[in-house]
Amino acid sequence: MSDYDKYSTPLSSRYASEEMSSIFSLRNRFSTWRKLWLNLAIAEKQVGLDVITDEAIEEMKKHLTITDEEIELATKEEAIVRHDVMAHVHVFGDVCPNAAGIIHLGATSCFVTDNADLIFLRDAYDVLIPKLVNVIDRLAKFALEYKDLPVLGWTHFQPAQLTTVGKRACLWIQELLWDLRNFERARNDIGLRGVKGTTGTQASFLSLFKGDHDKVELLDETVVKLLGFEHVYPVTGQTYSRKIDIDILSPLASFGATCHKMATDIRLLANLKEIEEPFEKSQIGSSAMAYKRNPMRSERVCSLSRHLGSLLNDAIQTSAVQWFERTLDDSAIRRISLPSAFLTADILLSTLNNISSGLVVYPKVIERRINSELPFMATENIIMAMVAKGGSRQDCHEEIRVLSHQASAVVKQEGGDNDLIERIKNTKYFEPIWNDLDNLLDPKTFVGRAPEQTEKFVNKDVKQALSKFEQFINSEDVKLAV
Template sequence: MEVFETYQTPLSSRYASKEMAHLFSPANRFFTWRKLWLNLAIAEKQLGLPISDDAIEQMKANLTLTPEQFEIAAVEEKKRRHDVMAHVHTFGKVAPAAAGIIHLGATSCYVTDNADLIFLREGLGFLIRSLAVLISRLSAFAAQYRDLPTLGFTHFQPAQLTTVGKRATLWIQELLWDLRNLKRVRDDLGFRGVKGTTGTQASFLALFDGDHDKVEELDALVTELSGFQYAYPVTSQTYSRKIDADVLAPLASLGATAHKIATDIRLLANLKEVEEPFESTQIGSSAMAYKRNPMRSERVCSLARHLMVLHQNALMTTSVQWFERTLDDSANRRITLPEAFLTADIVLSTLQNISEGLVVYPKVIARRISQELPFMATENVIMAIVKRGGDRQEAHERIRVLSHEAGHQVKHLGLANDLIERIRADPYFDPIKDDLDALLEPSSFIGRAPEQVDRFLKNWVVPALEDPELKEAVGNSGKVELSV
C-alpha cells in the first residue's frame, strides 16, 4: 500500500518505457558511480599508485547495490548531508580492501557529472533508435497512401488537393531532421574526466608528485575506460551546464515536431478522415458514450509542451552558474534531465503506437473532396472551353456567376455544392459537357504528390535508416502497447 500513499511521477509510473525509467533509476545511478570509482582505481593503479589487486577485485564484485546497501547509504547521507560521501562509505563497507582509496583525488562531480554524461549518451541512444522505428512506421503509411487524393488545407481552409501519403512525408521530414540533431549531439558529447575540485587537476598532480604527463594520461585512461572518445579539454568543478542545454535543445525540437504531427491527427479526427487507434472496450467519455476522443494524440501534445519548456529550464540553469561552481543547479538538474528524457521517450512510443494503428476513411475523404473540388476545377473548365473555341473572359464571367450561386446554396441554404449541375445546365458549356467528369477526376489535381512520396522515401528515408544501429533497431522492433 505504501506505493499508493506517496506521490510518484506519472512519467515513470504510467507512461515511460522500462529501459528509460531504469536508466535514471537510483540503482543504475549508484551502480554507475561505483563503476566510475572502479575505473579511477584501475587507472591510478596502472599509473603506479599503490592500489592492491584485492581492492580492485572487491570493487568489481560489488558494483550492484543490494537493498541493505541502499538502507546503509540513506543512513549515511542523513548523518553526513552529502550523498557522494554516503556512497563512498557504503561502498567501502562491502569492498574493505578498497575503502581507503575509493574516490582518491576526486571531487564529487567526478562521479555525479561523469555519470550524468553517461546517462545523457545512453538516453540519446534510446531516443535515436525509437525515432528510427517511428520513421519506419510512418514511411510505410506514406507509401500505402501515396496516391490517395485528399483535400489540402492552408489556414485550415480548403486548398488544392494533396495525398494522404504526401502529407505524412511532411511529418517524416521533420522527424529526419530531429534524428540528425539527436545523432549530432550524441556524437559531440564528451566526458568530464578527472579534473579535480576547480578543474585544475591539482589533487591529481599532488598524487603523482608533480608529473603532468601522468595526470594527462590518467584523464585519458579513465575517459577510455568509461567508453568516451574524448574528455572536455577544460572544465571547472563541473562540466559546463551549456552541455545540458545543448542536449535538451534537440529534445525540445522533437517535442515541437511531435506536437505538430499529433495536432494534425487531432484535426483530421474531427473531420473523420483519419483516426488514431481506438480499442473496442475503450471509453471516450464518461458521459457521452458515443465519443471517440483522440486521447493518444492529446497526450502527445500535452507532454510535448512539457518537453519544449524543459529546455528553457536548462538554459536558465546554464546562465546562472557562478565562476567555477554553484550548487543551485543540482536539485534542478535532478528533475530536469530525467524528465526530459522520460518525456521524449513517452512522446515517441505514443506516436509509434498511433502510427501502427492509424485508420484512414477514403469515402469520407472523397465526400469532402466532392464538396470542394467543383470550385477548384473552375480554372480547368475555363481552359477546356477556350480550347473548344470559347472566349476566356466570357467563360470566366459565367463561371464567376455560377460559382456565387452555388456558394449561396452551400452557405445560406445548407445544401450541397451544385456548381457542376449548374455548369451542365448552361448551354454555353455544351462543347465540354462530356469532358466534365474527366475534368473533375481528383487524381488530376494532386500534381506530383505520389512521385514526390516515392522519391522522398527512396532518396532520404531509406539511406537514413540504413545506418547499422538504426537498421537493427527497426528490424528488432515490435508494436508498442500502451499501459494506459
C-alpha cells in the same frame, strides 16, 4: 507509509518504459558511481600509483551493483553527514574494506555525479534513437501506401489545393528525420568530464603523481577509455559546463515541436473523420457520450510535448547563472529536468510508435469532402477547356463566376451540397465541354507531383537516413499500458 500514500511522477509510474526509467533510477545512479570509482582506481594503478592493490580492485568489482540494504544505509548516512557522495563512499568502503582507503582517491564529488550524468544522457539517447527510427519507418510505409490517395489540402485550415494522404505524412517524416539527425549529433557529442579535481585544475592528481603532468593527462585519457567514451572535455570547472545540457536538451525540445504538430494534425483529421489514431475494441471514449472516439493518444502527445519544450528553459537558465568554477544551484533543478526530458521523449516515441502503426484512413469520407470543394477548384480548368473549344476567357469567367456564387449560396445559406457542376451541365453556354467534365474533375489531376514526391522522398531520403539503423527496425506492436 504505503507507496499509494506518496506522490510519484507519472512520467515513471504511469507512462515511461522500464528501460528509460532504469537509466535514471537510484540503483543505476549509485551503481554507476561505484563503476566510476572502480575505473578511477584501475586507471590510477595502470598509470603507476602503487597504493592501489589488485585485492582492492577485485573487491570493488564484486560489489558494483548496489543492494537495497546498501541504498538504505547510504540514505541514513547522508542524513548525518549531509553529503550524498560521501555517504556512498562510506557504504562502499564498508563492503570493500580492502579498497576503503583508496575509493574516491584524488576525486571531487563531481567526478562521480557529473560523469555519471553524462553516461546516463548518452545511454538515454541510445534508447530514444531506435524508437525514433521505428516511428519514421512506420510512417514511411504509411506514406507509400497512401501516396496516390487524393485528399483536400488545408491552408489557414481553409480548403486549398489537393495533396495526397501519403504526401502529407511526408511533412511529418521530414521533421522527424531532422530530429533523428539532431539526436545522433547530440549523442555523439557527449564526452566525459574525466578526472579534473575540485576546480578543474587537476591539482590533486598532480600531487598524487608527484608533479608528473604526463601521467595526469594519461590518467584522464585512460578513465575515459575504460568507460567507453571517445573524448573528454579538455577544460572544466568543478562541473562540466552546463551549456552542454542545453545542447543535449535542445534536440528533445525541437522533437517536442515536431510531435505537437503531427499530433495536432491527427486530432484535426479525427474531427474531419478522414484519419483516426488506433482505437481499441474495449476502449471508452467518454464516460457520458458512448459514441465518442476521442484521439486520446494524440492529445497525450500534445500535452507532453509542451512539457518537453519547457524543460529546455531550465537548462538555459541554469547555464546562464553558473558563477566562476561552479555554484550548487544547478543541482536540484538538474535532478528534475534532465530525467524528465528523456522520460518525456521516451513516452512520446512509444505513443507515436503506437499511433503510426495503426492509423485508420477513411477514403470515402475523404472523397466526399473533395467532391464538396473540387467544383470550385476546377473552375480554372473549365475556363481553359472552354477557351480550347473556341470560347472567350472573359465571357467564360463571367458565366462561371455567376454560377459559382449561386452554388456557394446553396452551400452556405441553405446547407445544401455544392451543385456547381450540375449548374454547368444545365447551362447551354458550357455545352462544348459537357462530355469533358468527368475528366476535368478527376481528383488525381489536381495533386500535382505529390505521389512522385512521396515515392522519391521515401525511397531516397528516408531510406538513406535509416540505412545505418536497419538492425533497430521491427514490426512489433507497441502497446500502451494506460
